[in-house]
Amino acid sequence: MEIGGIMKKYDVIVIGSGCGMIIIEEALSHDLNVALVDKGPLGGTCANLGCIPSKMLIFAADRIAEIQESKKLGIEAGIRNIDFGFIMERMRKFVRENQEHMRQGLSHAENLDFYEGEGHFVDDYTIEVNGEKIKGDKIFIAAGSQPLIPPIKGLDSVDFLTNETVLQLKERPESLIIIGGGYIAVEYGHFFAAMGTKVTILEMADRLVLAEEPEIAEALKKELGRRMDVYTDVRAEEVKKNGRGVTVIATDAKGGVKKEFTAQRILVAVGRRSNADLLRVENTDVEVDKRGFVKVNEYLETTKKNIFAVGDINGQQMFTHVANVEASLAADNAIHGSKIRMDYSAAPHAVYSHPQIASVGMTEEAARKAHKILVGRAKYSDVAKGEAMMEENGFAKAVVEADTGKILGFHIIGPYAPILIQEVINVMASGGGIDQIQRGMHIHPAITELIPVVLNNLKSTTS
Numbered sequence: 001m002e003i004g005g006i007m008k009k010y011d012v013i014v015i016g017s018g019c020g021m022i023i024i025e026e027a028l029s030h031d032l033n034v035a036l037v038d039k040g041p042l043g044g045t046c047a048n049l050g051c052i053p054s055k056m057l058i059f060a061a062d063r064i065a066e067i068q069e070s071k072k073l074g075i076e077a078g079i080r081n082i083d084f085g086f087i088m089e090r091m092r093k094f095v096r097e098n099q100e101h102m103r104q105g106l107s108h109a110e111n112l113d114f115y116e117g118e119g120h121f122v123d124d125y126t127i128e129v130n131g132e133k134i135k136g137d138k139i140f141i142a143a144g145s146q147p148l149i150p151p152i153k154g155l156d157s158v159d160f161l162t163n164e165t166v167l168q169l170k171e172r173p174e175s176l177i178i179i180g181g182g183y184i185a186v187e188y189g190h191f192f193a194a195m196g197t198k199v200t201i202l203e204m205a206d207r208l209v210l211a212e213e214p215e216i217a218e219a220l221k222k223e224l225g226r227r228m229d230v231y232t233d234v235r236a237e238e239v240k241k242n243g244r245g246v247t248v249i250a251t252d253a254k255g256g257v258k259k260e261f262t263a264q265r266i267l268v269a270v271g272r273r274s275n276a277d278l279l280r281v282e283n284t285d286v287e288v289d290k291r292g293f294v295k296v297n298e299y300l301e302t303t304k305k306n307i308f309a310v311g312d313i314n315g316q317q318m319f320t321h322v323a324n325v326e327a328s329l330a331a332d333n334a335i336h337g338s339k340i341r342m343d344y345s346a347a348p349h350a351v352y353s354h355p356q357i358a359s360v361g362m363t364e365e366a367a368r369k370a371h372k373i374l375v376g377r378a379k380y381s382d383v384a385k386g387e388a389m390m391e392e393n394g395f396a397k398a399v400v401e402a403d404t405g406k407i408l409g410f411h412i413i414g415p416y417a418p419i420l421i422q423e424v425i426n427v428m429a430s431g432g433g434i435d436q437i438q439r440g441m442h443i444h445p446a447i448t449e450l451i452p453v454v455l456n457n458l459k460s461t462t463s
């Protein structure tokens with residue numbers, strides 16, 4: 001607060017209430033004076049607009065897909081009704097309550113001032129928010145990212161959806177075109193297809209989910225293709241209103257041939273962009289990279305002393321679990337004067353499409369550039385439980401350093417992939433290799449047997 005012209009000074013200012021909350025807790029537990037600046041929604045993307053609401057919706061979609069697929073097990077089940085309004089409202093209620101809970105927690109915290117508004121840098125250690133200037137000895141930028149809106153002709157003249165506005169839908173769209181083929185696109189594709197919407201995915205690249213192994217992306221396209229129309233190599237060029245709906249005019253990336261797609265609504269999910277511009281970092285010595293993300297070193301320090309950047313805003317690996325680890329590491333380095341390096345080698349992620357995907361570490365292509373490698377593969381149906389599940393399409397792939405047995409990467413597509421991969425993540429994070437996996441007994445019959453089986457199949461391969 002600026003009282004009588006005196007600027008309020010803090011030991012720590014945190015911009016962003018997502019992973020930034022971890023830094024606040026750490027600072028408060030050391031009796032530091034802290035300011036939180038957040039423009040809302042309180043709690044950040046994961047809690048309000050990302051992981052939590054989307055996975056609440058997708059949980060219902062998964063149940064629907066399971067029922068639809070149960071026929072292969074000899075169970076003929078029908079779904080009488082899908083209450084879209086209920087499914088959406090259950091999610092919104094949870095998000096609202098969570099926000100309220102957080103707000104109450106903040107109001108009771110001592111040594112913490114919450115500035116609810118959009119803040120920006122005036123100079124290196126001064127932030128202006130709601131017309132007030134505050135100064136911090138140490139500043140943590142945890143301001144996240146926002147949906148990237150591509151410059152498609154006519155897009156701004158239609159009421160398109162993003163990962164933010166889609167959560168406010170009260171009625172199920174009859175048909176939906178999703179522009180983009182990354183994880184947000186395929187997750188919402190799965191959700192809406194399960195709800196009964198006719199979904200069309202348009203991806204500019206030659207495959208979906210570009211961060212994944214190409215064979216996983218291919219398997220995903222094939223599986224999703226059973227429930228929706230999936231086009232890769234197609235670039236959306238123009239969007240036009242069409243009666244009560246919209247038409248997307250796209251060109252085939254290979255032949256330049258024009259194609260038209262029509263639906264009731266469009267969801268734009270082509271990626272994320274940094275929030276650094278809102279912060280006016282140009283008023284400081286904090287540098288951004290050419291994509292606009294705040295540059296950090298391995299200690300998560302920006303180019304200006306005592307200013308740190310964590311989470312999506314630094315553009316490293318844009319997932320909540322990564323953001324949270326970065327936040328505690330940066331707090332440790334800043335508050336305790338530690339010098340701990342951020343290590344992304346065992347950073348995992350999941351895609352909650354149907355089928356699910358989970359991945360940790362390097363792809364085969366990336367690993368091959370720096371290591372002599374062995375590659376192993378196995379199908380779910382290679383283990384007893386996979387057979388019992390009648391899982392015909394799921395598989396896993398391991399990338400291992402040939403000389404040491406160190407696991408460099410592991411990739412799974414199929415049921416429970418995000419749970420299955422945890423064993424590998426733990427071994428990778430503790431510097432272990434295939435021996436550590438093989439040493440532990442694996443319950444028979446459980447789908448976890450897939451992991452050692454993949455590692456039994458290691459072979460030297462050429463690209």
Ligand SMILES: Cc1cc2nc3c(=O)[nH]c(=O)nc-3n(C[C@H](O)[C@H](O)[C@H](O)COP(=O)(O)OP(=O)(O)OC[C@H]3O[C@@H](n4cnc5c(N)ncnc54)[C@H](O)[C@@H]3O)c2cc1C
Pocket residue numbers: 015016017018019020037038039040041042043044045046047049050051052054055117118119120142143144145163184275278279310311312313318319320321322323
């Ligand atoms: C649809 C979707 C699904 C996702 N699903 C997953 C998932 O399943 N698992 C996963 O790990 N990750 C998922 N993510 C990614 C995850 O949400 C982000 O990686 C994570 O939320 C980043 O946290 P953060 O703390 O860096 O930023 P955020 O949580 O975005 O927090 C930043 C905060 O800063 C505030 N802010 C920004 N600029 C200013 C300013 N100038 N002044 C004041 N306040 C400001 C914002 O309003 C926000 O509250 C998903 C993302 C999306 C969009």
